[in-house]
Amino acid sequence: MRRVYLDNNATTPVRLEVLEAMRPYFGEHFGNASSIHHHGQETRAAVERARESVANLLGCRPAEVVFTSGGTEADNLAIFGLVQPGDHVVTSTIEHHAVLNSCKHLQEKGIEVTFVPVDGRCLVDPNDVRRALRPNTKLVTIMMANNETGVIQPVEKIGKICAEADVYFHTDAVQAASKVPIRVKDIGCDLLSISGHKIHAPQGVGALYVRKGTTLEPRFFGGSHERSRRAGTENVPGIVALGKAAEIAMRSFELAEDREMAALRDRLEIEILNQVESAGINGGGAPRVPNTSNIYFDYIEGEALVIALDLKGLAVSTGAACSSGAIEPSHVLTAMGLRPGQARASLRFSLGKQNTAEDVDFALELVPASVARLRELSPLYNRKEAISS
Amino acid sequence: MCPNTIAVAMSGGVDSSTVAAMLRAEGHNVIGLTMQLWNQRRLAGHTGMPESVQGRCCSLDDVYDARRVAETIGIPYYVINHEDRFEQDVVRPFVQEYLSGRTPIPCSLCNNHLKFDQLLTVAQQVGADAVATGHYARVEFGEECGRWLLKRPADRSKDQTYFLFGLTQEQLSRTLFPLGGMTKPEVRELARKHGLALAEKRDSQEICFVPGGDYKNFLDAYLADQGESMPDTAGELVTTDGRVIGEHSGIHNFTVGQRKGLGVATGSPLYVLQINGEKRQVIVGEQERLYSRTLFARKINLISVDDLKHPMQVSVKIRHRHEAAAATIEKTSADEIVVTFDEPQRAITPGQAAVFYNEDIVVGGGWIS
Numbered sequence: 001m002r003r004v005y006l007d008n009n010a011t012t013p014v015r016l017e018v019l020e021a022m023r024p025y026f027g028e029h030f031g032n033a034s035s036i037h038h039h040g041q042e043t044r045a046a047v048e049r050a051r052e053s054v055a056n057l058l059g060c061r062p063a064e065v066v067f068t069s070g071g072t073e074a075d076n077l078a079i080f081g082l083v084q085p086g087d088h089v090v091t092s093t094i095e096h097h098a099v100l101n102s103c104k105h106l107q108e109k110g111i112e113v114t115f116v117p118v119d120g121r122c123l124v125d126p127n128d129v130r131r132a133l134r135p136n137t138k139l140v141t142i143m144m145a146n147n148e149t150g151v152i153q154p155v156e157k158i159g160k161i162c163a164e165a166d167v168y169f170h171t172d173a174v175q176a177a178s179k180v181p182i183r184v185k186d187i188g189c190d191l192l193s194i195s196g197h198k199i200h201a202p203q204g205v206g207a208l209y210v211r212k213g214t215t216l217e218p219r220f221f222g223g224s225h226e227r228s229r230r231a232g233t234e235n236v237p238g239i240v241a242l243g244k245a246a247e248i249a250m251r252s253f254e255l256a257e258d259r260e261m262a263a264l265r266d267r268l269e270i271e272i273l274n275q276v277e278s279a280g281i282n283g284g285g286a287p288r289v290p291n292t293s294n295i296y297f298d299y300i301e302g303e304a305l306v307i308a309l310d311l312k313g314l315a316v317s318t319g320a321a322c323s324s325g326a327i328e329p330s331h332v333l334t335a336m337g338l339r340p341g342q343a344r345a346s347l348r349f350s351l352g353k354q355n356t357a358e359d360v361d362f363a364l365e366l367v368p369a370s371v372a373r374l375r376e377l378s379p380l381y382n383r384k385e386a387i388s389s
Numbered sequence: 390m391c392p393n394t395i396a397v398a399m400s401g402g403v404d405s406s407t408v409a410a411m412l413r414a415e416g417h418n419v420i421g422l423t424m425q426l427w428n429q430r431r432l433a434g435h436t437g438m439p440e441s442v443q444g445r446c447c448s449l450d451d452v453y454d455a456r457r458v459a460e461t462i463g464i465p466y467y468v469i470n471h472e473d474r475f476e477q478d479v480v481r482p483f484v485q486e487y488l489s490g491r492t493p494i495p496c497s498l499c500n501n502h503l504k505f506d507q508l509l510t511v512a513q514q515v516g517a518d519a520v521a522t523g524h525y526a527r528v529e530f531g532e533e534c535g536r537w538l539l540k541r542p543a544d545r546s547k548d549q550t551y552f553l554f555g556l557t558q559e560q561l562s563r564t565l566f567p568l569g570g571m572t573k574p575e576v577r578e579l580a581r582k583h584g585l586a587l588a589e590k591r592d593s594q595e596i597c598f599v600p601g602g603d604y605k606n607f608l609d610a611y612l613a614d615q616g617e618s619m620p621d622t623a624g625e626l627v628t629t630d631g632r633v634i635g636e637h638s639g640i641h642n643f644t645v646g647q648r649k650g651l652g653v654a655t656g657s658p659l660y661v662l663q664i665n666g667e668k669r670q671v672i673v674g675e676q677e678r679l680y681s682r683t684l685f686a687r688k689i690n691l692i693s694v695d696d697l698k699h700p701m702q703v704s705v706k707i708r709h710r711h712e713a714a715a716a717t718i719e720k721t722s723a724d725e726i727v728v729t730f731d732e733p734q735r736a737i738t739p740g741q742a743a744v745f746y747n748e749d750i751v752v753g754g755g756w757i758s
Contacts, residue, residue: 304514307467311420311515327470374514 008352050243071195081216087138149283150292159188178249205238262290299381401451404523490664491740501555527569554754624669646736686755
């Protein structure tokens with residue numbers, strides 16, 4: 001069966017180039033980057049080259065890049081590394097669970113957290129952030145691009161507000177990296193998280209930008225790896241892969257591949273909306289990353305549509321999977337003010353660099369027909385049809 | 390059977406896992422579905438509830454087991470979330486029933502109002518022709534009467550027809566119970582033959598969302614979780630002639646037929662005969678008075694007949710572990726049936742179901758009012 005994968009915001013396949021770059025570090029170059037001998041020197045050099053590539057992607061100095069096991073660890077290091085009892089934290093209602101649940105845990109520990117809302121387009125209002133600030137506010141953490149809708153937050157304005165108030169600003173850029181250019185100086189953030197497996201590197205590696213001079217309490221204790229910010233022997237193949245993926249991402253901006261992807265995504269959206277009535281784009285009115293499309297199809301269960309499409313070979317997603325793998329209503333769509341029924345009727349399509357025009361054609365063959373089939377079975381839809389005819 | 394697409398409701402237990410493996414081996418396209426109905430961790434830590442819940446329905450362990458089986462036999466597998474509906478249609482009514490002095494059976498409520506309804510809907514949505522479950526029961530089309538029939542299984546000790554009396558003709562026509570002709574040991578043997586790691590997994594008996602079967606702790610914990618307090622349902626212990634002989638702690642602590650825990654000492658042993666929810670009275674009396682020959686059942690579902698025009702001689706089960714007893718059923722109104730037993734029955738309990746049988750065939754059933 002032909003299978004097309006349009007769930008790249010969940011994870012991406014490792015690029016062949018990336019795989020080739022990391023492969024020697026499983027065998028040929030196996031040293032511990034902390035060792036003083038030849039083998040260690042080889043891998044140390046590879047780790048530092050990767051650090052330079054990541055720094056290049058983010059517009060920071062290599063010394064400001066801390067490698068982690070992924071986006072979740074980067075978020076946790078930023079938040080728990082900074083916040084102390086008595087501090088106040090500002091975040092948003094649409095954060096990824098890595099940030100949201102970290103903040104909820106802080107709350108359970110007695111730390112005050114303010115969750116600023118979003119509007120119907122999935123946008124945080126920077127003025128809400130400003131108003132949420134208090135004398136004891138230590139950290140503002142607001143994502144750069146949302147994983148479900150792809151909506152890009154006004155991080156530069158928020159960065160300015162934080163700088164004026166002398167408050168630390170962290171942004172989870174896991175879904176922005178490689179999709180839109182990132183310049184930490186322009187954003188004005190002190191901390192920024194990225195993840196390898198969202199940009200065609202493997203799962204299990206990520207990085208946190210830590211602005212020079214930022215005091216972070218480490219979460220792991222052990223050796224003095226990563227300038228004593230993250231103990232534990234470096235995941236050299238993963239780090240090399242992240243470096244390579246960062247390099248490819250930089251190159252793709254030069255080749256305007258992001259615009260090609262946006263064109264592909266736009267065609268998917270336009271044709272679906274042309275063929276399917278009572279459907280629309282969640283977050284369509286806001287600036288978005290070029291690969292993500294979140295579409296609601298009234299009168300259907302997104303869960304059933306995802307399963308039906310998967311059985312026909314198309315992988316997309318809805319909401320966020322909980323620990324059992326069941327779908328929970330999306331907190332992002334609910335925060336945008338969608339009714340629970342509408343949130344459940346929404347599907348996320350997310351493209352990756354491997355996707356082609358043929359993949360979009362395949363989706364267009366399946367999606368409108370599957371939606372129509374599910375609507376035929378929907379009592380609500382049939383009632384509506386009966387009323388309008 | 391010719392190969393077609395069948396959705397199997399997989400709980401992570403031996404029975405439904407074996408069904409999936411059987412149908413797959415017969416050459417059907419099988420899709421595994423698990424209904425996520427209740428989050429076991431939700432009430433963890435409340436007074437009286439275990440901190441961690443293990444190996445119970447809808448637990449992560451069960452989903453893990455079901456997923457492993459699906460992977461072993463090579464079928465697609467999905468978990469579908471029905472937590473909201475389950476709470477609204479099963480858990481809430483369960484709590485309400487107890488608080489009003491009845492003794493509910495949530496499994497029938499779940500089967501009737503959620504499980505089959507939703508399973509068949511999802512199955513249809515994803516392109517499956519039928520749903521198969523691991524219930525011990527049989528379904529077949531009766532050529533003579535032109536109706537789908539629900540029948541008791543070969544393994545009488547596992548008979549689950551009591552919980553399935555609410556199935557409609559439409560539901561039965563698209564439902565398969567592949568274990569209906571097998572005994573439990575045969576099922577375990579088949580599971581072993583298919584290489585299923587969980588062939589020896591223990592059976593579950595209790596209500597899936599009530600850990601350890603302790604419903605009183607569950608009520609406390611659930612209400613606390615909802616930010617509600619347990620309503621005061623304490624009241625009087627009254628004899629059949631209206632004499633108040635003591636106080637009780639709350640009607641939800643009692644069930645008809647119960648002897649222990651009345652907290653009064655009298656000459657002869659006393660039993661709960663009746664619970665009056667409105668007056669919060671628990672009416673007690675001697676064992677003989679627990680026996681009764683009639684009951685009224687409502688919210689009727691008929692299976693083997695489309696209507697009950699004349700009184701009918703059947704046998705009736707008034708709880709899961711009750712030996713069906715000979716009785717006559719007769720319609721009293723559009724949605725009420727009176728059951729008259731040949732011999733008086735002990736502890737007829739409002740909230741439980743009365744299910745009518747003609748030999749092996751389920752005639753229908755209703756809720757004891």
